[in-house]
Amino acid sequence: xxxxxxxxxxxxxxxxxxxxxxxxxxxxxxxxxxxxxxxxxxxxxxxxxxxxxxxxxxxxxxxxxxxxxxxxxxxxxxxxxxxxxxxxxxxxxxxxxxxxxxxxxxxxxxxxxxxxxxxxxxxxxxxxxxxxxxxxxxxxxxxxxxxxxxxxxxxxxxxxxxxxxxxxxxxxxxxxxxxxxxxxxxxxxxxxxxxxxxxxxxxxxxxxxxxxxxxxxxxxxxxxxxxxxxxxxxxxxxxxxxxxxxxxxxxxxxxxxxxxxxx
Numbered sequence: 001x002x003x004x005x006x007x008x009x010x011x012x013x014x015x016x017x018x019x020x021x022x023x024x025x026x027x028x029x030x031x032x033x034x035x036x037x038x039x040x041x042x043x044x045x046x047x048x049x050x051x052x053x054x055x056x057x058x059x060x061x062x063x064x065x066x067x068x069x070x071x072x073x074x075x076x077x078x079x080x081x082x083x084x085x086x087x088x089x090x091x092x093x094x095x096x097x098x099x100x101x102x103x104x105x106x107x108x109x110x111x112x113x114x115x116x117x118x119x120x121x122x123x124x125x126x127x128x129x130x131x132x133x134x135x136x137x138x139x140x141x142x143x144x145x146x147x148x149x150x151x152x153x154x155x156x157x158x159x160x161x162x163x164x165x166x167x168x169x170x171x172x173x174x175x176x177x178x179x180x181x182x183x184x185x186x187x188x189x190x191x192x193x194x195x196x197x198x199x200x201x202x203x204x205x206x207x208x209x210x211x212x213x214x215x216x217x218x219x220x221x222x223x224x225x226x227x228x229x230x231x232x233x234x235x236x237x238x239x240x241x242x243x244x245x246x247x248x249x250x251x252x253x254x255x256x257x258x259x260x261x262x263x
Contacts, residue, residue: 003239009247017054030079033089035065069097076104085111085257111256125159129252142167148187149173156193156214192226200227210237
C-alpha cells in the first residue's frame, strides 16, 4: 500500500494556516544554504511554495561555494536574530564543518530539532514527525520490531534511530559500505535516507515489510527515492518518492516554525 503523503501534509498545513492567522503577524523562516545541488534547489522551491500557501515567508540565503565555515556560521547567527526559525539546508560542501554550522542555530529558532533526543523534546524533527504521523494513521507497531536504518545522517538516520528506540524497537543502523543485505530480509521496518536511486529492490526485502523511504536523489533529471517502485508489491506499506515523506516533512517543518513563533 502506498502512503498518500500529500493528503497527510494537507491536513497539517490547514492547521498551520489557522495558527499563523491567529498569531496576527508575518511568520518568517530562513533557509541558509551553500552551493545547493539539484535536489536541494528542488526541495527549497517546494518549501517556499508550501510556506507561502500558509502565510509563512521563507527567505533563502544562498552562499557561494567558496564560503568558509566561519562565514556560514555568521550567516546562520545573523539570520536567527531576524526570523522565527532558521534551517541549514544540507548537504554542505565538504570543506565546511557541518557540526559547527548546525550548532550555531539557537534551540529556540531550530525547527529541524537538531538536538532531538538530547533533552526533553517539545517538538519532533520533521522527518521523524512525518514517520510518526504515518505510523498513527496506519497503526504501525514499533515495540520489539526489527528496524533497519540505512544511513546515519543528521536529518534522517540519527533522529529516526532515536525515535525507533524510544518506541521500543530493536534497531540496527548501517552506513555506506557496512550493510549486511541479509538484515534487510529479516527487517520488519526499514527507514532509508542514503540517497541511492532505487537501491532497495523487491528481492532484498521480506513480505509485509514497512518501508519509509526518506532518501532523494536525481536520476536522469527526475527526483527518485532509495526504494525501487516495484517493492510496493512486497511491502505492506511504502512511502513513495515523490509524494510520500517529503510533503509531510515540509508541512511538519512549518508546523514547528509556528510553534517557535508562538513561544
